[in-house]
């Protein structure tokens with residue numbers, strides 16, 4: 707059984723077109739989730755220590771794509787594929803949350 711150091715939950719919720727809340731799927735969360743999965747898959751250290759999980763709505767839909775990293779409970783908002791390398795390098799490897807992406811008010 708792997709000893710997870712981080713659990714990463716990525717919202718991949720999709721709502722019907724025209725829904726007033728929108729959804730993370732409308733904003734590219736699947737690309738973000740896939741980029742995270744790809745980064746973890748090729749990194750032996752992360753493969754052993756990071757559990758990536760897609761999830762339904764996490765709450766702050768209008769600020770999506772959202773994800774949350776435990777055990778810190780760090781919430782990220784507006785994450786794009788271009789941000790994934792920085793989250794991997796700084797947070798998952800370095801233990802330093804990426805301040806510019808942290809969800810400020812849900």
Ligand code: FES
Pocket residue numbers: 717718719720728729730731762763764765766767768770771772
């Ligand atoms: S749809 Fe992603 S947080 Fe609600």
